Amino acid sequence: xxxxxWTVIGAGGIADRRAIPALLEDDQNExxxxxxxxxxxxxxxxxxxxxxxxxxxxxxMLAAVPCDAVYxxxxxxxxxxxxxxxxxxxxxxxxxxxxxxxEAEGRRLLEAFQAAGKQLxxxxxxxxxxxxxxxxxxxxxxxxxxxxxxxxxxxxxxxEIAGAWRQKKSLGGGGCFMDxxxxxxxxxxxxxxxxxxxxxxxxxNRTFSYETEDSAMLMFRSKQGVLGTIAVNFNIPDxxxxxxxxxxxxxxxxxxxGTMGQEERGSMRYVYSPQGSYEAQQSRTTAEPxxxxxxxxxxYLKQFKDFNSLLTGxxxxxxxxxxxLAIQAICDRVYQNV
Ligand SMILES: NC(=O)c1ccc[n+]([C@@H]2O[C@H](COP(=O)([O-])OP(=O)(O)OC[C@H]3O[C@@H](n4cnc5c(N)ncnc54)[C@H](O)[C@@H]3O)[C@@H](O)[C@H]2O)c1
Numbered sequence: 001x002x003x004x005x006w007t008v009i010g011a012g013g014i015a016d017r018r019a020i021p022a023l024l025e026d027d028q029n030e031x032x033x034x035x036x037x038x039x040x041x042x043x044x045x046x047x048x049x050x051x052x053x054x055x056x057x058x059x060x061m062l063a064a065v066p067c068d069a070v071y072x073x074x075x076x077x078x079x080x081x082x083x084x085x086x087x088x089x090x091x092x093x094x095x096x097x098x099x100x101x102x103e104a105e106g107r108r109l110l111e112a113f114q115a116a117g118k119q120l121x122x123x124x125x126x127x128x129x130x131x132x133x134x135x136x137x138x139x140x141x142x143x144x145x146x147x148x149x150x151x152x153x154x155x156x157x158x159x160e161i162a163g164a165w166r167q168k169k170s171l172g173g174g175g176c177f178m179d180x181x182x183x184x185x186x187x188x189x190x191x192x193x194x195x196x197x198x199x200x201x202x203x204x205n206r207t208f209s210y211e212t213e214d215s216a217m218l219m220f221r222s223k224q225g226v227l228g229t230i231a232v233n234f235n236i237p238d239x240x241x242x243x244x245x246x247x248x249x250x251x252x253x254x255x256x257x258g259t260m261g262q263e264e265r266g267s268m269r270y271v272y273s274p275q276g277s278y279e280a281q282q283s284r285t286t287a288e289p290x291x292x293x294x295x296x297x298x299x300y301l302k303q304f305k306d307f308n309s310l311l312t313g314x315x316x317x318x319x320x321x322x323x324x325l326a327i328q329a330i331c332d333r334v335y336q337n338v
Pocket of ligand 1: 009010011012013014015035036037038041072073074075076078096097098123124125165179262
């Protein structure tokens with residue numbers, strides 16, 4: 001089979017650290033050109049990965065170098081326009097999360113890609129983590145009974161950094177909610193197959209003076225009636241940070257720690273303990289948990305393999321984009337009164 005010829009828009013950051021190495025780990029892919037608006041970055045990344053051409057203009061690259069797929073790893077404010085440029089050249093497109101600045105902008109992308117019959121996918125890679133897949137399997141086969149509570153917490157330390165796009169509303173669309181909570185929302189839907197029906201939220205700037213929020217909290221009710229919370233912070237030191245996902249049902253619970261991140265790490269505890277009668281003593285003797293560890297595989301590699309299978313499958317599939325739009329609708333709600 002012919003290789004999939006990729007070009008990259010936005011070569012620094014996550015592209016350099018995770019996406020390009022993952023693409024090149026699969027010999028189904030080749031990268032034929034990279035583009036970054038900073039020439040030295042484009043050149044550095046091209047040399048680092050042996051990519052034959054580099055550019056500082058996306059349209060110039062796409063006009064000059066034929067390709068099958070474009071990877072976009074730029075600030076959120078660039079996603080819409082760059083994906084539309086890719087579509088103009090008739091190429092399938094993979095955009096890093098979140099899809100765009102708003103649901104409406106993302107929906108225009110979906111409609112344009114659907115009309116052209118080209119594949120679009122958004123980089124929500126955490127669903128490919130082996131423990132999140134295990135969680136999905138357990139939840140969806142009734143291993144926790146009826147779900148009643150979901151709690152997620154995800155944070156990092158992100159102080160003021162000159163020029164940081166996540167700290168400017170016009171470039172990132174928002175702060176820690178747009179950056180971190182979107183992963184939690186993706187995992188909620190991926191694991192439970194459910195989605196958010198209603199929510200309320202707080203955002204705050206407690207620690208830093210940048211324009212976007214450094215703290216956010218969402219309380220929600222899902223379509224199936226599950227209640228939950230998502231707490232995300234840019235102002236908790238990395239050494240104290242929690243990446244925690246908890247799901248409780250009538251028959252069991254799952255608690256995953258350290259699984260939300262860029263590596264297939266962490267662990268997950270599963271307790272299955274259906275209880276018929278009320279225990280007045282409340283002695284809470286705990287059932288022995290089953291514990292699983294992260295598999296150590298490359299979740300970005302798995303994500304791109306999935307994208308490639310959509311390209312070779314013949315018909316585009318937009319389920320991941322629909323899910324990304326539902327996530328963006330929640331972001332819109334959180335920011336509507338800010
Ligand atoms: N899935 C993940 O694990 C993950 C992790 C981090 C970031 N992201 C997402 O990836 C995207 C990029 O984030 P990042 O952390 O790599 O940012 P970054 O700032 O580290 O890197 C962005 C790169 O894009 C370049 N750039 C900026 N504007 C550009 C433009 N108009 N045209 C071309 N290049 C431009 C910058 O020079 C830089 O090299 C965002 O959507 C972010 O949310 C995803």
